[in-house]
Amino acid sequence: MNDRIEALILRVDSYKEADGLLQVLSKEQGRMTILAKGILKGNSKNAASVQPITHSHMVLDIKDPISLLHSATIIDFFRPIKENITNLAVASLIGDIALQVSTSHQPDDYLYQITKESLTALVHYPPLLVGCIYVSLILKEMGITPMVDGCVVCDDTKVSAISISEGGFVCLRCAKNVPSKTYDANFSRLFRYTVKAELQHLSALAKQGEYTLELLSVFVDFFKDYTSIPLKSWEFLRKL
Numbered sequence: 235m236n237d238r239i240e241a242l243i244l245r246v247d248s249y250k251e252a253d254g255l256l257q258v259l260s261k262e263q264g265r266m267t268i269l270a271k272g273i274l275k276g277n278s279k280n281a282a283s284v285q286p287i288t289h290s291h292m293v294l295d296i297k298d299p300i301s302l303l304h305s306a307t308i309i310d311f312f313r314p315i316k317e318n319i320t321n322l323a324v325a326s327l328i329g330d331i332a333l334q335v336s337t338s339h340q341p342d343d344y345l346y347q348i349t350k351e352s353l354t355a356l357v358h359y360p361p362l363l364v365g366c367i368y369v370s371l372i373l374k375e376m377g378i379t380p381m382v383d384g385c386v387v388c389d390d391t392k393v394s395a396i397s398i399s400e401g402g403f404v405c406l407r408c409a410k411n412v413p414s415k416t417y418d419a420n421f422s423r424l425f426r427y428t429v430k431a432e433l434q435h436l437s438a439l440a441k442q443g444e445y446t447l448e449l450l451s452v453f454v455d456f457f458k459d460y461t462s463i464p465l466k467s468w469e470f471l472r473k474l
């Protein structure tokens with residue numbers, strides 16, 4: 235059979251001598267595992283088109299749990315991502331999260347779209363900003379958007395800290411009673427703007443201030459608090 239898919243290759247593990255096991259998010263089938271034979275050999279014609287963080291068309295035999303690749307053609311190699319370590323680390327975080335929240339052989343148009351657009355955005359915008367908005371959109375999709383319109387405990391509009399376990403901003407009084415961390419006004423403002431934003435607001439967000447690893451870590455902590463699955467790519471990124 236010659237099935238055709240459009241996919242984002244998010245992870246590649248070596249398998250046996252020279253084969254690759256690809257973890258992809260496809261437009262047509264959601265998350266898939268694909269065996270790419272011989273791609274680690276020097277003369278493989280498919281090698282470039284099945285590198286991690288690549289957008290490709292593929293011809294394959296679709297099978298569950300492992301599909302078999304025949305050929306792949308690059309749509310976007312995302313070269314500027316691969317040439318910069320921070321870009322690549324954020325792209326790996328996006329890929330890790332996409333693989334965790336996707337379902338095998340079940341298409342999810344929205345997840346595919348925001349993952350593809352976020353990888354494309356890494357070429358044009360500060361990587362930590364793109365990381366923040368991607369994780370924020372995932373939280374929204376999972377129904378765990380942080381509460382940023384007032385204290386999540388008592389509704390007081392004067393907030394001073396963020397509580398991961400309570401799910402958003404807390405006021406000075408409530409901060410004493412729940413696990414929370416205090417941030418300055420600028421940090422809190424960027425956090426609130428990002429929670430409210432969609433991908434089309436990236437250029438407006440980029441003008442609001444500097445998106446730091448600390449801000450991204452708040453978004454990642456909300457995600458980890460809910461899923462409790464380790465994110466290897468995040469451990470790598472925070473050590474950069």
Ligand SMILES: [Zn+2]
Nearest residue numbers: 385388405408
């Ligand atoms: Zn309160």
